[in-house]
Amino acid sequence: MARQFFVGGNFKMNGSVEAIKKIIGYLNDAKLDPKTEVVIAPPALYLLLAREHLKPGLEVAAQNVFDKPNGAFTGEISVDQLKDSNITWTLLGHSERRVILQEDDQFVASKTKAALDGGIGVIFCCGESLEQRESGKTIDVVTAQLKAIKDKVADWSKIVIAYEPIWAIGTGKVASTEQAQEVHAAIRSWLKKEVSEKVAEETRIIYGGSVSEKNCKDLSQQPDIDGFLVGGASLKPAFVEIINSRL
Numbered sequence: 001m002a003r004q005f006f007v008g009g010n011f012k013m014n015g016s017v018e019a020i021k022k023i024i025g026y027l028n029d030a031k032l033d034p035k036t037e038v039v040i041a042p043p044a045l046y047l048l049l050a051r052e053h054l055k056p057g058l059e060v061a062a063q064n065v066f067d068k069p070n071g072a073f074t075g076e077i078s079v080d081q082l083k084d085s086n087i088t089w090t091l092l093g094h095s096e097r098r099v100i101l102q103e104d105d106q107f108v109a110s111k112t113k114a115a116l117d118g119g120i121g122v123i124f125c126c127g128e129s130l131e132q133r134e135s136g137k138t139i140d141v142v143t144a145q146l147k148a149i150k151d152k153v154a155d156w157s158k159i160v161i162a163y164e165p166i167w168a169i170g171t172g173k174v175a176s177t178e179q180a181q182e183v184h185a186a187i188r189s190w191l192k193k194e195v196s197e198k199v200a201e202e203t204r205i206i207y208g209g210s211v212s213e214k215n216c217k218d219l220s221q222q223p224d225i226d227g228f229l230v231g232g233a234s235l236k237p238a239f240v241e242i243i244n245s246r247l
Contacts, residue, residue: 006160006204006227007243008123009040009234020046021053023235028055030240033247039089044077051086061089067114079118089121095166105148113152121158130167139186156199160206161187162229168209170231177218180207184224213241220245
């Protein structure tokens with residue numbers, strides 16, 4: 001079964017009511033590849049705004065969710081609250097949260113399990129630092145992050161894996177097409193060995209890290225790259241070109 005191409009736009013801590021309406025208006029009016037699944041992740045304050053204005057068929061993701069159903073967790077958002085607001089996906093494990101907010105593999109895995117158990121799809125981010133890449137530990141780091149998920153989760157059908165080398169996020173540096181494909185192939189091989197052949201075959205593995213309209217075509221042609229998680233470029237008209245990179 002061919003894996004459906006998947007493009008996510010992570011707005012990070014950017015945007016305003018006016019700017020997000022403008023981006024959404026542009027997406028709503030654009031001719032998008034009907035074969036590509038598109039999800040945007042605005043800041044939490046704008047999730048409802050985005051869902052209200054975005055046309056049906058395009059989905060909205062939170063940038064994070066908590067692993068408890070409700071209660072005294074100031075500043076957090078629960079899976080049930082996302083579902084109640086018609087938000088169908090969440091990002092989890094983004095390197096900015098792992099590095100700046102010190103989220104470890106176990107905490108990310110716990111949140112992933114909570115999201116999946118509650119019926120929310122997860123864009124699970126994994127990736128290595130420049131130091132880890134230069135010391136040849138890329139695959140070890142990424143598979144350790146995935147193992148934490150495997151230890152808590154049985155059903156992978158609502159997980160999209162986003163490989164994002166930390167050294168390429170927002171830096172303008174991009175993993176070469178060969179580097180990206182090599183890690184994606186290693187992730188798929190790990191899934192086959194550690195989870196199942198079916199999961200390895202069906203799970204979308206998308207690339208993130210300074211994806212632009214200039215490099216998306218080459219990357220999209222690789223056999224194990226099933227889409228993109230786009231940062232800065234998702235706030236620009238170029239996002240449509242990235243969504244349509246397989247046309």
